[in-house]
Amino acid sequence: MKAIMINDKFPGPNLNTTTNNNIVINVINNLDEPFLFTCKLGYKKRSHTLQNLYDSLDLHVGQCFGVLVTADQEPKDHYMVASTRFLKTVLTSTALLRYDGGKGAASPELPKPPVGWAWSLNQFRSFRWNLTASAARPNPQGSYHYGKINITRSIKLVNTVGKIEGKKLRYALSGVSHVETETPIKLAQYFGVADKVFKYDTIKDEPTKVDTSDILVQPNVLNIEHRSFVEIVFENQERTTQSWHLDG
Template identity: 40%
Template sequence: MRHVFVEVLVLISLVILELSYAFAPISSYQWVVSYSQRFILGGNKQVIVINDMFPGPILNATANDIIVVNIFNNLPEPFLMTWNGLQLRKNSWQDGVRGTNCPILPGTNWTYRFQVKDQIGSYFYFPTLLLQKAAGGYGAIRIYPPELVPVPFPKPDEEYDILIGDWFYLDHTVMRASLDAGHSLPNPDGILFNGRGPEETFFAFEPGKTYRLRISNVGLKTCLNFRIQDHDMLLVETEGTYVQKRVYSSLDIHVGQSYSILVTAKTDPVGIYRSYYIFATARFTDSYLGGIALIRYPGSPLDPVGQGPLAPALQDFGSSVEQALSIRMDLNVGAARSNPQGSYHYGRINVTRTIILHNDVMLSSGKLRYTINGVSFVYPETPLKLVDHFQLNDTIIPGMFPVYPSNKTPTLGTSVVDIHYKDFIHIVFQNPLFGLESYHIDGYNFFVVGYGFGAWSESKKAGYNLVDAVSRSTVQVYPYSWTAILIAMDNQGMWNVRSQKAEQWYLGQELYMRVKGEGEEDPSTIPVRDENPIPGNVIRCGKVR
């Protein structure tokens, strides 16, 4: 009788899911992932292309649309795609990371299907396995608001997607082998704009028109400072949050972050125009590294004249922190819904749990690894989402993730943190190292309430922004510093928490949050889930092959 009841619950959930899908528009894509030789930064390199495009095609949708992406893997190695910043409401089955999906094997295809529920903004997608991101395979995502929800700025005349990131001459398989041998990645060889080298990418401007530039840092390790010669940048959105409008001469964009700016083209009564530089230069590195794109007006000479705005000092962390604190949510406007963003008073909600995530390094058999709270993550043969679904309880051991501080010796392990559905969590990212960190949480946006130098303590809460902190999915942690976030755990599933820096992620600086509904503490009880059921096309591997 109990099993019949479970089957009825599953059937009801499937019907509800299909009804929710029935009236939503569908954006469908067919993507073929393959290799292509491309001439980049003066040399040939094997690049991952999508439909023979690098970067890949723009994924366009409107809030609450269903997105269907059928990916054909023509690479000679397994492949997965993740959707950086999309929340995939209660559907971590579609997350495209090793903890949630079995890989798409060479010569096969798999279809992602998810709804961008109550979400707008600028994002990007990229491959998650085997350091493939170092070979490309990424592209821009635009999620527009519903027609009845006003955008809090005049409609731009045109939009451009700008994907900036560091680039390496080395093939990604060589880079991967180096990491496997316990070595760090070398310094990058250059900065790309939309997959091209210096002055190979240009954006056409018409006098007097307004342009929305959607900018994402898709690189592996380098924070980039973005600026435009003789043009103001009005920041309006970051990762799905409309922010208080403010003009910036330059913006620090950390690995994995996305921003939207408005730029108004110049007008000249005589009609004489020239071209202008767009710069993306490395921050917090030991040497200068930069990329250049161009703005061209009708009839303008190809080469710009003069110099662009000065880059911030390479190691000027103070100005970067000041800028980060100046980016605040616009409480008075709607985003995916018409109700104001400030209608959710996050600062008045009782925190149910504080988690400190302390990154560090370790040696395992003489090889470099990265840790969170003394654990360097290793994957089991079966993705954790399937482990959880089929209750393979020998893989996920509750309570094994160490709290910080810990007197345990750093070790390899599979870190899974159990969190109750609808808890309100305070997370502190503590960085004791010289390098700058960048953290991302799949399936969630969070409120960035504080930054600080040194060690975090309870007294730091007095300086938190509990009114209009920006909400985003990727946040930086400065050297020898901490960053504090508040997050409402309203999205059930198995969600990846990772360093966005490719080397750290690949070598173990990640964990998973298992957000569980009522009745899931005891596997013998009937779970009351508010989560999408296992997809019918799920790929099986490992113990559930």
């Protein structure tokens, strides 16, 4: 039996609040698939983004959102719901937001999730950075406006899937499926022996045609100059939605 746990609990924990309090909740997706976080309270995505109101938030694999919840609803118990997305079997878990002195149990009818992947895509496109928040911060090229920066390099990453020797299924970027080296990459760079451990730029910046029947299994490391401004284009040629995690 599978279930979604919130903070290692099923059902999730109870959160106590007072009417008109502002609560910051950090929501992290540690699952292997996307999930939907829903509540009948108003959400405002923070971290210097424009403060928009949301009833639900789609969190893809590895994503972390900080949200500001205003306790301005009827003083009683309210459910916060986490449910799986884009899967045939829907799993659901709840946490309870409890008003101090509130009267009444949470509604047993959980809110229905939005239908279709287009809703998730449009929500993500609605997130906008607040350029007036905090102090002005120039980018590495000295400009305060990213639209005025000259792109020094453009890299297209095409995700593909294929089988190695007709047996083992592997996912790849532009025809190369990454494997870790016996000597850690950063260690090899530090001691100046990178050329003996791996090769830089095994994929082209603009792949012409990716042959899924000939996937290479080797370290996939791109050599990029420090403080250069690089445009990265993600291209999905598969028939299924792919999740990307950018770190750094």
